[in-house]
Amino acid sequence: MAPTTDPARRGMFPKRTVYLLLGLALFMPPMVLLLQASTGDDSFCGSWCPRMFFLWREGSSLSAFLFGWLRSWGGVLLVFAIIVVSFFFGRLWCSHLCPIGGFQELGNRLIPNKLSIPFGSIPAVPVRYGYFAVYMIAPVIGLGSLACNYCNFAAVPRVVAAGFGSPADIAYFLRTAGMINLALLLLLGIFARGGRAYCNFLCPVGAIDGLVNRFSSRFGKRVRIDRHSCTDCGKCVPVCPTTSISRKEEGHQIDQLSCLPCGKCQEVCDDAAINYEKRTCSSTVAAQGATP
């Protein structure tokens, strides 16, 4: 099949970089526009947290737990908005607005590809949901907490603010946990091929989002491979930042548990076989959590 000549088709989201920069402006130093305007916080680690409000903490009373939800209304609202958007449109939060994923991806664009670490050989789904299971269960059974200890929502804004000389944010990294978070940010973020290994392996929001993306894929728009147009050339496989595309017996398939609608696969598809669309007749075969 001849390569597509329609420039409008190349890149499902040509303005994605603009959206990512908007996400940084809204949630990240130096501006933190949305947080400053709403809660008055200067980072995710202020009076609310988008990830921790749903955790049952050792020694918590029911009233304290419910009050935590109310107090963390911003986090509740944000997570539910992410889920609703993912249901209908796929993981647009992760691919377009998330300031943490965006910072790592934009940072990775500055790193030569040969210096980037490929994580494609590590199966992301079992790592992600193994980590996520412990993330949710450990506080309930009093084992401890992964939240905060290993949190890029805390580390990334502090890296930026520390770069501006903020003493409190510099203090965050003057301890073992801070240094480990910095290492995670560098290894799984900026130096990971595609900049999305942290999103793919460890992000709890990404884990929830992935489940919604997968189990509602028949209802909403997703990145899909048109079976009739696909020539199985495999060009899309190495460019996927979440290693979501793999070759199966039936041809190439996209794992909707991991796929972000970033559009990179479509940009390299010469056959116009990858589209961001609702399920159609030519893309209805689903197997083991994957859709073509």
Add this chain to the structure above:
Amino acid sequence: MFRWKTIVVFVLAVAISAIAANYRFGDSAHAIGMLSIKGGKARHPFMITSGKDGYTLIMTGVVLPPYQGDVKVVLEGSPAMNYAIYDSEPVIDLGIHRKPKLEGSILRGVQSRDKLALWVVMSPQSEQDLEALFDESPESDDEGLMSDIGPAGHEPLKLGFYAADSGQKLLNIPILFADLQPEGGSHGSHH
């Protein structure tokens, strides 16, 4: 084969994550407190480990009504520490919301229901033998939280919040060395 690989990776991920969740680094800790004119309440103490060159404490809290005014923040007790206190501020402050401002050790303009987030970076003043200091430490109270656990004959180490004008106690958060506490005195969690 594929399914077995998936299961093995999942089990490995669970095991490593569980170890990571359970492990404590000992050089940093987080505590949550509520400041009030009744003396305040800490949900749990800071739990750190002895023998580190430096420590970072993260305190988050809320000011309960009706208190309002300036608040003095001090690290007090034994073992003596060099320390610095920082509050977290936006790099570019848009000035949309009023926030108390830390000037030296005084939080200026604190009002009821304000939320506080402070960072304390501290290091021991001398290489005194902490274990010897704690040898005759009194037992903890029934909850092991707001107790007087500290080196024998010394005030225990704590982060104190006081009304700047009257000196009235608003909150004390004990700082405990987890490895030196008697049984039952090591409650709490830290980050």
